[in-house]
Amino acid sequence: MTPEVIPLGTASAIPTRDRHLAATALRRDGAMLLFDCGEGTQMQLVRAGLKRTKLEAIFITHFHGDHFYGLMGLLSTLALLERTEPLTVVGPERIEAIVRTLPGLANDWLPYEARFVEVPEDFEHEIVYDTDAFFVEARPVAHRIFTMGFRYEEKPRPGSLNVAQANALGVTDFAHYRALKVGEAVTLESGATVRPEQVIGPARPGSVFAYVMDTRPCENGVALARHADLLYHEATFGEAYAQNARDTGHSTACEAAEIAKAAGAKRLLLGHFSARYDDVAPLAEEAQAIFRNTEAAVELARYPLHPAPVPVD
DSSP states (O other): OOOEEEEEEOBSSSOOSSOOOSEEEEEETTEEEEEOOOTTHHHHHHHTTOOGGGEEEEEOOOSOHHHHTTHHHHHHHHHHTTOOSOEEEEEETTHHHHHHTSTTOSTTTSSSOEEEEEEOTTOOOEEEEEOSSEEEEEEEEBSSSOEEEEEEEEOOBOOOBOHHHHHHTTOOOHHHHHHHHTTOOEEOTTSOEEOHHHHBOOOBOOOEEEEEOSOBSOHHHHHHHTTOSEEEEEOOBOGGGHHHHHHHTOOBHHHHHHHHHHHTOSOEEEEOBOTTOSOOHHHHHHHHTTOSSEEEOOTTOOEEOSOOOOOOO
16 A cells, blocks of 8 residues: 555644644554644544544644644544553654553553653664664754654665576576565575575665755754655745744745755655644645645645656755
8 A cells, every 4th residue: 555644733823614723644554643743633534535544653843832732632532442462652852751641551451552752852873663664764954843754764665576588597486486586595406506686676765755844944954854755844825925934933935845845855745834824725835836746735635656757956
């Protein structure tokens, strides 16, 4: 299954009739990651048709309420759903103490293990979640309080088997094909040895998703988005309110586009829109003048995370 990104909330600070608070799901191979968890996130998961029980890990960027206050309710609901699988929660230092103080969320009250990964304010970059198939990296970004951005990156996959080349070397047995695909040399009936590097192409890079919210333009934003297949970047304001963006530690749509361009990202998705905008199409248009492959995030829409042509600007 191609991984897909699903924005659950695209509002900044204050929800509106049509926009919910910050949260974004990434679904892959039946499991799910969640980036931020504003109020109402668990209901948006339901509306999106996503199973809360499939959550594998939650990543909290910072302690502003519109990114964080839905976490406690979601953890409680998972308990009521009788979850037993462990759940990882990544966030700023002190996140576990904050969560555990609430009734029903003490460690011995939950039917599952909540594993907290706390990131100190003085860190530079860190792999905060690692599996056989992918990892998530965090870097600090430039907001009014300590805030992180995240980069999801799939690990390289083995290259493709060149069947014609294998046949030319005498390989015809499917068991030998399978062995070569997993990196094992095979010995033929003739006594000849065929090594994987003779018939397997170069490793194929995995997909990359960057989640960069609540920040001024910064070098770490570029680093997180480097060659990303999809960059989801905050665009709280348009250019007419650029000073507001500077004053509040946010970015304009044009600034998000500059980050995407500097990073060599392939696609840019804008979100975290100020409640002053009933229509966010003009924000997308401003960004498209700088980085053409840009669109405004639509809540509950699916954005497949697969390599796309690099836009020519």
